[in-house]
Amino acid sequence: SDSGFDRRQGVLHAEGVPLPTIAAAVGTPAYVYCAGTIRARYERLAHAFEGVPHRIHFAMKANSNLAVLRLLQELGAGVDIVSGGELYRAREAGFTGRDVVFSGVGKTVQEIEQALDDRVLLINVESEAELVTIDAVAARKGVVAPIAIRVNPEVTVETPHAYIRTGEKGQKFGIPRDDITRLVSLIRELPHIALRGLGMHLGSQIGNADPLRDALPRLLVAVEAARAEGHDVRYLDVGGGLSVPYEPDERDADVEDYAQIVRAAATETGLTLLLEPGRYIVAEAGTLLTQVLYRKHAAGKDFIVTDAGMSDLIRPALYQAYHAIEAVVDTTRTITADVVGPICESGDFFAKNRELPDVSAGELLAIRTTGAYGYTMTSNYNSRPRAVEVLADGSRFAIITERERYEDLVRLERAHLQWRTT
Numbered sequence: 271s272d273s274g275f276d277r278r279q280g281v282l283h284a285e286g287v288p289l290p291t292i293a294a295a296v297g298t299p300a301y302v303y304c305a306g307t308i309r310a311r312y313e314r315l316a317h318a319f320e321g322v323p324h325r326i327h328f329a330m331k332a333n334s335n336l337a338v339l340r341l342l343q344e345l346g347a348g349v350d351i352v353s354g355g356e357l358y359r360a361r362e363a364g365f366t367g368r369d370v371v372f373s374g375v376g377k378t379v380q381e382i383e384q385a386l387d388d389r390v391l392l393i394n395v396e397s398e399a400e401l402v403t404i405d406a407v408a409a410r411k412g413v414v415a416p417i418a419i420r421v422n423p424e425v426t427v428e429t430p431h432a433y434i435r436t437g438e439k440g441q442k443f444g445i446p447r448d449d450i451t452r453l454v455s456l457i458r459e460l461p462h463i464a465l466r467g468l469g470m471h472l473g474s475q476i477g478n479a480d481p482l483r484d485a486l487p488r489l490l491v492a493v494e495a496a497r498a499e500g501h502d503v504r505y506l507d508v509g510g511g512l513s514v515p516y517e518p519d520e521r522d523a524d525v526e527d528y529a530q531i532v533r534a535a536a537t538e539t540g541l542t543l544l545l546e547p548g549r550y551i552v553a554e555a556g557t558l559l560t561q562v563l564y565r566k567h568a569a570g571k572d573f574i575v576t577d578a579g580m581s582d583l584i585r586p587a588l589y590q591a592y593h594a595i596e597a598v599v600d601t602t603r604t605i606t607a608d609v610v611g612p613i614c615e616s617g618d619f620f621a622k623n624r625e626l627p628d629v630s631a632g633e634l635l636a637i638r639t640t641g642a643y644g645y646t647m648t649s650n651y652n653s654r655p656r657a658v659e660v661l662a663d664g665s666r667f668a669i670i671t672e673r674e675r676y677e678d679l680v681r682l683e684r685a686h687l688q689w690r691t692t
């Protein structure tokens with residue numbers, strides 16, 4: 271495989287590091303990432319776009335760890351952010367404002383101020399009301415805000431779960447394509463707005479190129495409309511959404527095919543391409559390492575109870591997402607079982623009725639393809655401290671996020687109240 275996770279003498283390794291070594295050193299549950307895989311993924315995508323002006327803005331909602339961001343920053347990536355918190359992280363990791371595009375339907379005035387102060391490359395605008403707010407904030411600061419309009423191309427998108435579909439009619443995302451003409455004309459009356467780009471994001475984990483083929487011409491219509499109003503458009507932002515295989519028989523996204531379609535659109539317009547991949551760069555590079563706490567047999571079923579729960583990885587509970595699960599140390603026997611966490615919810619599972627290695631208490635499991643939307647979607651539910659994050663690079667490994675401690679859980683809380691009177 272090219273995920274960076276491979277078996278050597280029957281033991282799963284992260285690059286050159288045996289996973290049991292990591293578990294012994296930092297405990298479980300632990301997120302483990304392969305640096306080489308992240309680099310390789312970035313380079314493969316960059317290579318597919320060689321020769322066309324473009325920039326890869328990593329969608330950091332997928333994995334916002336500072337060390338991961340730093341690694342991508344060193345390769346020349348930019349970031350796609352969706353909050354002031356992500357902007358803060360990006361700056362901490364070494365990105366400058368010029369490396370940042372700011373997406374999202376609900377930016378606050380404070381976040382817009384922060385973005386303008388940091389001179390971000392583009393604010394991707396999703397409504398007329400937001401546009402007017404940005405103009406007012408920029409006016410107060412005496413600056414001109416560079417923006418892109420996020421177009422909702424209203425195409426049919428197929429994703430494994432409806433929650434990760436965005437480019438369809440009736441979604442909260444983007445500006446309906448029928449409203450673009452009016453909006454680009456309105457912008458001419460907003461002196462503190464510079465329309466520099468048009469963009470879209472169709473959804474996540476999109477398995478084929480059809481939605482892209484349908485949507486790009488609609489995006490190009492929007493570019494024409496903007497140019498017809500005299501706007502100096504420079505960027506075409508095609509969003510993220512490249513899929514990765516989660517199930518054993520799934521195929522890798524055809525990056526060359528994707529690139530060919532997108533490149534054609536960019537060349538036709540002469541615009542600089544912006545890409546916002548998240549999952550594609552990091553998903554396969556990550557594994558959630560967990561220890562089996564108990565085996566349980568109840569009502570004719572077998573359960574494997576792990577020390578990781580839905581607070582550590584919510585994708586199965588939230589999207590019925592499939593994640594491959596392997597024994598870290600080879601076992602020959604298999605059983606059909608549910609893999610469940612310790613949390614008091616029936617939704618707290620990682621696999622149901624699946625053929626799995628027949629592991630005993632104390633043994634390690636690897637929950638695969640969890641480098642994207644794994645740690646970033648964790649919570650403290652059931653007052654469970656967040657897991658540790660580890661980066662493997664060749665034969666070395668390092669802690670990149672410490673395991674949370676109990677003190678961290680209550681750090682912002684007050685038991686002794688200072689009442690305010692009204």
Ligand code: LLP
Pocket residue numbers: 329332350373374434471473474475509510511512546547548549550585589642643
């Ligand atoms: N750009 C925008 C504006 C987005 O909203 C997203 C993802 C991306 C880029 C990156 O998409 P990607 O390349 O990673 O597919 N939590 C869900 C995924 C939600 C994605 C939200 N937006 C999951 O675990 O599957």
